[in-house]
Amino acid sequence: MIDLGPHAVFILWAYLGVAMTVAALVGWTLHDARSTARRLAELEARAPRRAAR
Known part of the structure; x- marks a missing residue:
């Protein structure tokens, strides 16, 4: 795996949060x-019905 340094947990949670947010927005848009x-x-x-002119 790529070495993300001492902030690896934060980086991974941030990516997960963004992915979940984008998935929620796509789902909400499709539903709407x-x-x-x-x-x-x-x-x-x-x-x-209106008559054609």
């Missing part, structure tokens, strides 16, 4: 995108 798409589909299904 799906719920937004679902809500948009519901609104489009309820909206009256």
Whole structure:
């Protein structure tokens, strides 16, 4: 393994924290995108259709 010096534990925890934060943000973004798409589909299904010009 790479020698990270006396601060190895801090460095590894910092990388783990960043990875967990990025994973949480990606997960939240995917969840929000799906719920937004679902809500948009519901609104489009309820909206009256407009006549084409």
